[in-house]
Amino acid sequence: MSLDVASIKEDFPIFKRSIRDGKKLVYLDSGATSQKPRSVIEAEGNFYRLHNAAVHRGAHQLAEEATDAYEGAREIVANFLGAHVDEIVFTKSATESLNLLAYAFSNAQPGNRFALQPGDEIVVTEMEHHANLIPWQQLAARSGATLSWFGLTTEGRLNLEPLKKLITAKTKIVALTHQSNVLGTINPLAEIVARAHEVGAVVILDACQSAPHMSIDVSALDVDFLVFSGHKAVGPTGVGVLWGKAELLDQLPPFLFGGSMIETVTMTSATWAKAPKRFEAGVPNMAQAVGLGTALQYLTRIGMDSIHEHEQVLTKYLIEQLISIDDVRIVGPLSCENRGASVSFTCGDIHPHDMGQFLDNQGIAVRTGHHCAWPLARAMGVPSTTRASLYLYNDISDVDALTNGIRDAQKYFGK
Numbered sequence: 001m002s003l004d005v006a007s008i009k010e011d012f013p014i015f016k017r018s019i020r021d022g023k024k025l026v027y028l029d030s031g032a033t034s035q036k037p038r039s040v041i042e043a044e045g046n047f048y049r050l051h052n053a054a055v056h057r058g059a060h061q062l063a064e065e066a067t068d069a070y071e072g073a074r075e076i077v078a079n080f081l082g083a084h085v086d087e088i089v090f091t092k093s094a095t096e097s098l099n100l101l102a103y104a105f106s107n108a109q110p111g112n113r114f115a116l117q118p119g120d121e122i123v124v125t126e127m128e129h130h131a132n133l134i135p136w137q138q139l140a141a142r143s144g145a146t147l148s149w150f151g152l153t154t155e156g157r158l159n160l161e162p163l164k165k166l167i168t169a170k171t172k173i174v175a176l177t178h179q180s181n182v183l184g185t186i187n188p189l190a191e192i193v194a195r196a197h198e199v200g201a202v203v204i205l206d207a208c209q210s211a212p213h214m215s216i217d218v219s220a221l222d223v224d225f226l227v228f229s230g231h232k233a234v235g236p237t238g239v240g241v242l243w244g245k246a247e248l249l250d251q252l253p254p255f256l257f258g259g260s261m262i263e264t265v266t267m268t269s270a271t272w273a274k275a276p277k278r279f280e281a282g283v284p285n286m287a288q289a290v291g292l293g294t295a296l297q298y299l300t301r302i303g304m305d306s307i308h309e310h311e312q313v314l315t316k317y318l319i320e321q322l323i324s325i326d327d328v329r330i331v332g333p334l335s336c337e338n339r340g341a342s343v344s345f346t347c348g349d350i351h352p353h354d355m356g357q358f359l360d361n362q363g364i365a366v367r368t369g370h371h372c373a374w375p376l377a378r379a380m381g382v383p384s385t386t387r388a389s390l391y392l393y394n395d396i397s398d399v400d401a402l403t404n405g406i407r408d409a410q411k412y413f414g415k
Contacts, residue, residue, distance in 0.1 A: 003302065003310045005395040011037040011298075012393055023363030026401045031181050031209060031342045031389030032367050033231045036295075043294035044236055047287040054283050056260055070286050073293030074276070080296045081226070081243055082217040089242040089249075089276040090289050094208045095131040097227035097242035098175075100255040100279060101204060102135035105173070106142050107253040114172075114202075114252060118144030121171040123201075125150040125158055125187070126379050127180045130372045132206040136175055145172070152379050156183040156332040163195055171201040178210035182371045182387065183332030183380075184315070184342040186210065193222050202248065208232055212299070213340060213391070214308040224248055230288065235295030239288035242279070249275035256281040299392075307392045311341040314390045314399060318343050321403040328406065331385050341390035344371070347406060350413050352386040358409040359386075364402055 009015045012035045019025045027035060047069060053062035055070045071085075078085040091097045108114040116122075122136045126149050140147040148166055151159045167174060174196040179186045189205070196203045202224040207216060211226075212233035218226055225248070230239040244252065254261055254272055258281040263271040272278045299307065316336045322328050327348035333339045347355055356368035367387040370377040377383060388402055 003306055003392060005310075005393060008302070008393050011039070013038055013041070015393070019363040019365075020361055024401075026362075026364040026398045028388040028390065028394065028398060028402060029365045029367050030212075030232070030391035030394075031371075031387060033237070034212065034234045034391055035393065036236070037234055037298050039298055040235060040291050040295045044287045044291035047290045052287075055286055056277075057283075066286060069290045070284070073289045076293040076296050077241055080216070080300065081211075081241075082219055083243050084246060086274070086276060087243055087246050087249065089244070089279045090284055091227075091240040091242055091279075092238055092285060093231075093240040094206065094227040094229040095240070097240050098131055098204070098206070099135050100242060101225060101252075102139045103255045104252050106139055107255070109253075112251065112253070116143035116145045116172055119170060120145040121168060122147050122173045122175070123149065123166055123171055123196075124174075125176045126152050127156075127158070127183060127185065127373065127376045128175070128177055129181050129206065129208070130374070132175055132177060132204075133375070136173065139173075146170075150176075152376070155334075156180070156380060157185050157338075158187055160188070160191060163191065167192070167195045167199060167201065169199050171196065171199055173204065174201050175204040175206070177206040177208075179207075179213075179340040179342075180332070180373075180376070181209050181342060182344050182373050182376055182385070184340045184344075185333055186338040186340055188338070189221060189223070197222070209340060209342065213304075213311060215304040218243055230292040230295065233292070233295055234298060235292040236288040238285045239292045241292075244275070246275070249278075252279075254278050254281070258282050302392060310392060311390055312336055314394060314396070315339065315341045315343065317396060318388065318390070318399045318402070321399060322406075325403065325406055325410075327410070331380050331382055342387060343389070344385035344387040346382055346385055347410065350409060352384045354413065355386045355406070355409055358412060359402070359405045362401070362405045362408070364405050366402070 014035050051065040053066040055067040074088045075085050077088045105114045204225045205223040207226050207228045211228040226243045231237040261281040263273045329346045331344045352368040369384045
């Protein structure tokens, strides 16, 4: 089913404003953060106006309403992922979710399945966002484990030839992105997950660029942990999600300590509550969680499959148009098979930052730089790129505005 983009845009107040002296806003930076529909903005505001109280505390009506709203949001997230409600942990971001896991592993006592020691291995990929690389670098440094990684093909896909050499009996963790934030590549999980589980490793999936754009079923993916951020899924900033298999969360030591995450406390010791409370110390970002629940309901009403199909059509058109422009090089797959809606490119000798600034003057918002994936940029032989990332509120006219802007930039810079 095709999306009614004009109607969808009406749901997003920001598209009512103009940019740069009255120009129409062409927002092509949803890979960094998405815009927010009115329903999400109102849900967050209504929490503060009508229900604001600390959750899981107090016997008064406001506390009960706040708790119901917060736990209702957890149930919405669980349904969105095909998970059980007790497997959903709220964090402040996907970055915090990944750090929570890395530090929890380093807190694991000898004999715990998550405890690492010298000689153990952590496997990542060369296309990771820094948020799914640096925590594992640091865990390897703290534990003495070895960090290794899958390299890339010239097209920007994972090179799986050394799969069995990389994931060995010593491998304890395999952490990878579902979809590259730079290349748009959607990674082949089944083979990697099967090999990891064959040797007893856990698989951690960064779904920041996939969960907002396609249907996700954690049971079908069979990964062990999954993270994503609310702000990339038309939700608020300040809220992220960590999903983990229940039996693994039960064995995972906590990361933060304080109120709400305890079962018992004495002056010399404490025991921990069951998940998810164990991982939610302190008063959480309540209004943001409620806003995320509303955001996922919004996406679900439109239909995740419809959103993905819409983005596939737009991405195919964008790639075709970019290829038709002299001196433009797409950094990433040219086929839309197993590919998402982030398209990075260079344009001759025009520096990506200059291109981004020129496009901004036309009202077109794109991302420039290495996109928090410096090793990937080096592997692909580019210091930086310009990235256009599409979403449900984009249409053909947005793509045309971008490609016309690129041609105008070539004329302006004399390239």
